[in-house]
Amino acid sequence: MNILNSSSIILDVTTLSTGLEVTFACATKPVSFSWFWLRDHGIDSASLDAVTKQRLVDTFSIPQNLRPATVNFDQEQQLIVIEWAGGENGGDCDSTTISASLLAGAAGLVPESHALAPKKQRVLWSESTPLSDIPSLSFSAIMESDDGLLAWLENIAVYGFSVVTDVPSTESGTKALAERIGKAQQTIFGGMWRLSAELTEYADSAYSTGSLEPHTDSSYYHDAPGLQMFNCLEFDGKGGESIQVDGFAIAARIKREDPDAYKTLTEIVVPGHYFDENIHLRAERPPFQLDAKGELVQVTFNNYDRAPFLLSDEEMVRFHHAYGLFHKYASDQRNWLKIPLRPGMTLIFDNWRNLHGRMSYTGKRVFYGCYHSRADYESKLRVLQAKQPQG
Numbered sequence: 001m002n003i004l005n006s007s008s009i010i011l012d013v014t015t016l017s018t019g020l021e022v023t024f025a026c027a028t029k030p031v032s033f034s035w036f037w038l039r040d041h042g043i044d045s046a047s048l049d050a051v052t053k054q055r056l057v058d059t060f061s062i063p064q065n066l067r068p069a070t071v072n073f074d075q076e077q078q079l080i081v082i083e084w085a086g087g088e089n090g091g092d093c094d095s096t097t098i099s100a101s102l103l104a105g106a107a108g109l110v111p112e113s114h115a116l117a118p119k120k121q122r123v124l125w126s127e128s129t130p131l132s133d134i135p136s137l138s139f140s141a142i143m144e145s146d147d148g149l150l151a152w153l154e155n156i157a158v159y160g161f162s163v164v165t166d167v168p169s170t171e172s173g174t175k176a177l178a179e180r181i182g183k184a185q186q187t188i189f190g191g192m193w194r195l196s197a198e199l200t201e202y203a204d205s206a207y208s209t210g211s212l213e214p215h216t217d218s219s220y221y222h223d224a225p226g227l228q229m230f231n232c233l234e235f236d237g238k239g240g241e242s243i244q245v246d247g248f249a250i251a252a253r254i255k256r257e258d259p260d261a262y263k264t265l266t267e268i269v270v271p272g273h274y275f276d277e278n279i280h281l282r283a284e285r286p287p288f289q290l291d292a293k294g295e296l297v298q299v300t301f302n303n304y305d306r307a308p309f310l311l312s313d314e315e316m317v318r319f320h321h322a323y324g325l326f327h328k329y330a331s332d333q334r335n336w337l338k339i340p341l342r343p344g345m346t347l348i349f350d351n352w353r354n355l356h357g358r359m360s361y362t363g364k365r366v367f368y369g370c371y372h373s374r375a376d377y378e379s380k381l382r383v384l385q386a387k388q389p390q391g
Contacts, residue, residue: 008104013073013080020071020080024100024109031107035066038082041106042096116381117157124249125159127334134339136163139173139346142180149180150384152348156227157381161244161349167231169343174231174368177346181380184370185225187218188279195230195367214245214330214355215302217371219272220281224300226374228356229348230367232341237363241338242347245355247299250329251288254322261322266290268319270300271307282307287326298352301326330355341367
């Protein structure tokens, strides 16, 4: 597959002893790719299965001293075809085809195909940069077209949450909306579940009428759900507003104002646990989890479910300063977005980014909802993005 945009166009290819030096239209300087890497990343039928996209090339048989016989660059097709030298430098004379879009993506010059909402910029929000409008879509827009579904999922990628209006206040309506993303993630609470203070099946503070400080769910799961969704089935009372807090915005503030505290929250591993009859869950990870590029990908903060752990005196002081700083900003109501969910309204949010909580209430409040795995959410968003016109 060779999908091009103006940023991935190759202007020139130079053959070096170590590999290829590629000049892109969007780059200020050439990018180098080794012969080994090029042989390992072909898109031709001998290197890559066209249907499954699984690698066919035998990485472990590629010689380190691999050298090409010829290199041909097709300017119009933006494809590079490398004929490999035979003998000890590559076995039989075979070839590898590489596309400009693959090279540009690998070099970080254009968003790779796995990027989420690459055409939209993430919006961090807090007291200093409040949202002017709550991102929302109608139930019918999401259910009737993939464009509506894509807009919904992109709202989550951009803002960390989205409201859905005019949703049937039924279990079946909730399930239909949830399954536009995928099957509900199974946890100790089941797949689809009810949330109400009237339920006594689970020993969890969520099943109460009291206030809940902002937190992320499932710190005790290795695979904490990526999304959480609530549909309001019934409300007859006062209070009970749902709280949203942008955890990424808080992390960005800490990184800016106290880099050492930010570093601490990326390094010190915090355990979480859950106890109930016949259940004992435990998992651990740092409050700020980074990817291979050092970018923040997951915030985990749940002091309710934090398990005991011991650090050195110096590390404990460092941890509690940083952890307390996060709590200070997360519990500051000026950073809260309060959403009074009523029948016909659904809230869905990124459990890896946003903290959620609840104001105390009186009366009856019944939600029906579910979790979705991060993998299923990302997969659905990528598939929908791939169907959009390229440009």
